[in-house]
Amino acid sequence: MADNKNVTGRRHVMRVAAGIGGAALAAGLGVPNASAADADGLGSRRRHAVRTYVLVHGTHSAGAFWTAIGRELALRGHRVIAVDQPLHGTERFMPEAYQTQDLPALATEASPIAALTLDDYERRVTGVVRRAARLGGPVVLVGHSMGGVSVSRVGSAVPELLAHICYMAAFCPSRSMPSLNACAASPEGQHAITPLDQLVGDPSKLGVLRLNWRTSDRRDLAVFKEMICANHSDLAFLRVLEGMQTDESMTAYDGRAVGRAEAWGRIPRTYLRFGKDRTVAAQLQDRMIAEADDLTPDNRFTVRSIPDAGHLGPEDPTRVTDMLHGLRV
Template sequence: MADDAKNTGTGRDTSTDTGTSSAAAPSRRHALRRLTAVAGGAAVAVGLGTGVGRATDHGGARGQGQAQAQGQGRGRRGVRTYVLVHGTHSAGTFWAAIGRELALRGHRVVAVDQPLHGTERFVPEAYQAQDLRALATEPSPLAALTLDDFARRVTNTVRRAARLGGPVVLVGHSMGGVSVSRVADAVPELLAHICYMAAFCPSRTMPSLNDCAASPEGQRAINPVEQVIGDPEKLGVLRLNWRTSNRRDLALFKEMICANYTDAAFLRVLEGMQTDESLAAYAGRAVGRAGTWGRIPRTYLRMGKDRTVSPELQDRMIAEADALTPDNRFTVHDFPGAGHLGPSDPAPLVDLLHGLPVTV
């Protein structure tokens, strides 16, 4: 059964402490704790469920000065293009069920594969062989990637989508939120709406994904420090073995990303994960400016049982964004029973995305 979205009031304006990590000690354990404090750095999985049934209205929105995102009026008219951005260790196939349903409702849908993800994914030879000793040292081409590379890929997609005509809606999940912020700041004139799904939305006090995750609120997420393979600082990537047979590791991964999924659905999620993610991309600055990013209508899909981007961090990011642009605040839809991947039945997410109000 799908988790219901509900109105829980305005987001809390929590501490503005940047919460930088105190793990400066040279020990490997401390280094790993600092690096894996990126919260989403281990857990943006693929696949939001398989059965999108007849979508229904699953609740309300909160926020001031925003239209209700329930698809009334001009927002439902005409063909839109949805550009969908996956998170870390993931790929465009994350959006398969949602994208299919949006296309069946008459929209164009482009699920972006970031560089060396998805159809370009890097698969370490040692991962295929499950040689953990070799996996700890096998070099990764993702170490050379930066947030600039990710933002460039999404910006180029948005430009091409805009040339097709009709409104363009940019949606990011988890780490995909930093690309949303970068792209919206660079080409606001091309975007009719931006949407963050349990996604990182950096601010002046937390300018990167690392800073968001290292904040006191971000530290309330699950930290997979014991599951990291190799030395991230030497590899230049955060590497995880999703094919592990260790029951403790599997239980932690499931709790981190989709505790509300069945075991069978969780195993399907693991099949879509990739081992490596760029450390440099986690550190990239992605702060939207009031006059560019801040003028685009925006929505946040808040997951109440998220153990990767904690609900407390989601609330702080929302509050700090709204403080920057008080006349253009987030419309927030709550999914109180959902983990990081959202409700196991994505129908309510499809409803909300289909009904987002757009500027024309």
């Protein structure tokens, strides 16, 4: 539980408590040799109907968040690569005190995730996109929640490799809200749930935002479910909790991730809007869409809405898969 004397400071850091998704096992990438002529993937796009979807998870999550959606996309004939960000998923850091549920020790145990920056996340995703482009065919980059800041960064870094970018209830920073923190701190972001009482330790000292997903406290569990998947069954919610990671980098939340109009702004883009999201509030989603469209009025978001979906989307993955499969490239 939060220490009362630290509530004000924690309220500030909890503005970044967004983009929380589920996790399990992550998909890998095997890349065949490619000729120099196809190194950027551009020539191949004209000759291959198969797309490659590069899927980026949100905070406290991992590539396996995309397991069900990725399976459906693969069954429709696409390649799917679910990215694990550094020290996430198959590389995940798990505090020893989390395993033992020693809560006093968990409040102070150091985390290597504190050293991660948004540059680290961008490099990981850009590296995967470069390798995916060598496979031939269009590359579609999709980010959920915090994954949106990587989409914006990578879209500015290698726009020539991307046929489409998609934000799924994801952060899309703008000139007036240049980071995830700034988006979450906006008036629209205040419609989200911020689990102040669920914080473990002092984020300003740990360098990470730490949550205990294994809690047995019914009030804490109710807050977590409302934040991330109120529209899911209790059993599905428990499956989500099993894959969550305790820590996320505070530094990464503050990283600037504004797409550049001349690069990111020329890639066709779609926003999957979830109307009952309590982590990236629908009001904030609308503002981010509007500000992106103001930046590039000749290349606006295509918005697809699921009005009854919470932050993780609908429990039936085919609803999202239909939308991703239907993206125009």
